[in-house]
Amino acid sequence: MSQEKINYKKLKLKCGLELHQQLDTKHKLFCNCSTAMREKEPIKIITRKMHPVSSELGEIDIAAQYEYLRNRTFFYQLFKSETCLVETDCEPPHELNQEALEIAFQIALLLNCKIPDEIHIMRKTLIDGSAISGFQRTAVIGLNGFLRYKGRKIEITHVNLEEDAAAIVSEENGNVTYRLNRLGVPLVEIGTGLLIGFSPDEIEDIAFNIGMICRSTEDVKRGLGSIRQDVNVSIKKSERVEIKGVQELGLLSKIIENEVQRQLSLAEIRNELRKRKIRKIISKPVDVNSLLQDTKSKILQNIIENNGTIFAIRLPSFVGLLKREICPGKTLGRELADFVASFGIKGIIHSDEDLLKYQVVDDFRKLREFMKTNELDAIVLIGEFKEKGKVADLLIKKINKILLGPEKETRTANQNGTTRYTRPLPGAARLYPESDEPSLSVSKELIEKIKKQLPEPWTKKLVRFKKKLKLSDELAKQILRSDYLDLFERIVKTKRVDASIVANTFVSIIKDLEKRENVKVENLTDRHLIDLFENIAKKRIVKEAIADILKYLASKPEENVSEAISSLNLKAMKMNELKNIVKEVVAQQGLTFDKAVGLVMARVRGRIEAQTVIRIVRKMFRG
Numbered sequence: 001m002s003q004e005k006i007n008y009k010k011l012k013l014k015c016g017l018e019l020h021q022q023l024d025t026k027h028k029l030f031c032n033c034s035t036a037m038r039e040k041e042p043i044k045i046i047t048r049k050m051h052p053v054s055s056e057l058g059e060i061d062i063a064a065q066y067e068y069l070r071n072r073t074f075f076y077q078l079f080k081s082e083t084c085l086v087e088t089d090c091e092p093p094h095e096l097n098q099e100a101l102e103i104a105f106q107i108a109l110l111l112n113c114k115i116p117d118e119i120h121i122m123r124k125t126l127i128d129g130s131a132i133s134g135f136q137r138t139a140v141i142g143l144n145g146f147l148r149y150k151g152r153k154i155e156i157t158h159v160n161l162e163e164d165a166a167a168i169v170s171e172e173n174g175n176v177t178y179r180l181n182r183l184g185v186p187l188v189e190i191g192t193g194l195l196i197g198f199s200p201d202e203i204e205d206i207a208f209n210i211g212m213i214c215r216s217t218e219d220v221k222r223g224l225g226s227i228r229q230d231v232n233v234s235i236k237k238s239e240r241v242e243i244k245g246v247q248e249l250g251l252l253s254k255i256i257e258n259e260v261q262r263q264l265s266l267a268e269i270r271n272e273l274r275k276r277k278i279r280k281i282i283s284k285p286v287d288v289n290s291l292l293q294d295t296k297s298k299i300l301q302n303i304i305e306n307n308g309t310i311f312a313i314r315l316p317s318f319v320g321l322l323k324r325e326i327c328p329g330k331t332l333g334r335e336l337a338d339f340v341a342s343f344g345i346k347g348i349i350h351s352d353e354d355l356l357k358y359q360v361v362d363d364f365r366k367l368r369e370f371m372k373t374n375e376l377d378a379i380v381l382i383g384e385f386k387e388k389g390k391v392a393d394l395l396i397k398k399i400n401k402i403l404l405g406p407e408k409e410t411r412t413a414n415q416n417g418t419t420r421y422t423r424p425l426p427g428a429a430r431l432y433p434e435s436d437e438p439s440l441s442v443s444k445e446l447i448e449k450i451k452k453q454l455p456e457p458w459t460k461k462l463v464r465f466k467k468k469l470k471l472s473d474e475l476a477k478q479i480l481r482s483d484y485l486d487l488f489e490r491i492v493k494t495k496r497v498d499a500s501i502v503a504n505t506f507v508s509i510i511k512d513l514e515k516r517e518n519v520k521v522e523n524l525t526d527r528h529l530i531d532l533f534e535n536i537a538k539k540r541i542v543k544e545a546i547a548d549i550l551k552y553l554a555s556k557p558e559e560n561v562s563e564a565i566s567s568l569n570l571k572a573m574k575m576n577e578l579k580n581i582v583k584e585v586v587a588q589q590g591l592t593f594d595k596a597v598g599l600v601m602a603r604v605r606g607r608i609e610a611q612t613v614i615r616i617v618r619k620m621f622r623g
Contacts, residue, residue, distance in 0.1 A: 018192075025186050034081050038082075074132075096121070100186035101141065107217060122139065130183075136163055137163050147192075173385075207249060212480055240425065277317075284396075295359075312381055314379060342422060349380075488502055539572055578616060582620050
């Protein structure tokens with residue numbers, strides 16, 4: 001089914017957002033460690049294993065059970081000023097960071113939330129290794145809020161203040177390395193109610209608006225990883241799927257589209273198999289090491305030579321389905337390979353693939369004879385090194401869940417807009433009280449004080465930028481996301497210069513200089529940029545000179561804008577000078593209009609606006 005033909009309203013697309021925004025505080029949430037996350041070299045590494053335990057209700061969370069089955073070992077990097085005994089779970093947490101609490105209250109109030117009279121710290125079970133203690137501390141600080149979007153109220157169910165998790169460094173063969181300097185950095189978690197009747201693009205826009213409200217406080221961290229979006233997605237006759245870790249907001253709509261496509265495709269595959277009278281895989285994994293002793297495949301040779309076991313799984317009437325695309329860039333075979341990869345296994349080889357590529361043509365011929373398959377059956381190979389046969393059994397269970405119907409699960413976002421299986425969807429048993437932290441009373445005086453100091457919401461700022469400053473919707477959103485926002489507002493407030501020129505400089509020209517020409521834009525100071533637009537406002541230079549001047553100043557930051565203009569000969573040209581040059585060029589025989597414009601531009605580039613050149617050349621051509 002083509003994505004272009006998907007009718008999201010007819011499919012009853014339902015989404016829910018959870019945004020996680022790091023707060024820009026000096027200290028972590030429960031200790032005095034720095035939140036800078038700048039230290040690179042660890043001073044020590046400690047090792048842990050994780051085990052699930054019963055909650056106070058006597059239940060073990062299903063996601064925690066799954067993580068335990070993965071049997072991974074965790075290595076944690078410690079840093080001199082950014083980790084302490086609290087992060088290593090060797091000391092009780094200190095008093096809750098008051099600075100973080102007040103920033104979180106600001107965000108909750110900007111989202112029209114009600115603030116509880118009392119704050120209770122809770123523990124959230126987390127044994128994927130990202131919290132060394134096996135839990136994350138979190139507290140509800142806002143409830144029952146809303147955001148206005150296109151005439152509708154978007155429900156904000158909660159705003160939580162919580163610790164960020166550790167950042168993953170690497171994972172290989174069941175060994176996972178984390179950096180502990182991110183663990184404990186304060187963040188807010190903002191949850192919406194069900195978003196029904198919206199397109200993926202609109203849901204992305206809602207996430208953008210919530211992010212902008214967080215940034216209104218000017219006390220949140222910026223840059224990749226500082227804000228992460230989780231999105232829950234379901235369609236009719238489907239189950240809720242939670243997709244975690246969307247770091248690039250621009251990917252959110254694509255991820256939702258791909259997830260809808262994936263759910264639809266799996267339903268189509270399930271229906272096709274039912275037509276083929278397949279409702280359950282009853283085959284068991286078969287140890288085929290002895291059969292493949294003479295394999296030419298280096299992949300299979302490596303498994304056997306390193307004391308691994310290769311298991312073969314027969315999938316009746318599956319021929320052709322494993323190579324079927326379930327969403328752009330992902331086949332069913334890749335989906336199953338991602339599942340086994342969550343257990344530390346690098347992948348699978350299946351009969352729908354190019355067998356010649358893996359040098360397994362003869363191997364699969366032997367397998368078909370040995371397993372007595374027919375031409376409609378598919379075969380999957382999986383190699384295991386630890387608890388042999390365990391993952392192969394789980395893979396069969398996973399395939400049977402696809403056959404039985406939609407499955408609740410948690411997935412992780414990939415950079416190409418697809419997702420991969422992570423674990424089953426957690427249940428309610430993962431949350432319980434934090435015994436090391438007392439509850440906190442919230443005074444009315446504190447909330448009234450914060451209300452009086454609330455900043456202008458960025459949703460209103462966006463409207464103001466478009467209406468008053470005449471910025472396009474896209475340019476307004478880009479400058480709101482930019483690290484240059486404060487400087488942009490200062491310049492347009494104090495200098496008589498077109499706001500779109502200033503915004504375009506910050507979001508396009510500087511970025512292009514850095515990425516395409518490797519210019520060291522970090523050498524550009526606020527003074528450079530303010531003086532640049534001062535010269536534009538006084539018509540000493542034209543906007544066409546901006547890139548050249550910035551490039552020059554980045555290479556010679558000790559110089560000022562006037563020196564750059566002089567060195568580059570970019571002082572704005574007077575009209576008489578331009579007309580004389582145009583006369584000289586137009587006087588040449590056999591020139592076309594475009595050729596004349598090109599010759600003039602070569603002589604005046606950066607000193608006068610291109611549209612002015614075109615206008616004068618056209619006028620003299622006609623004359």
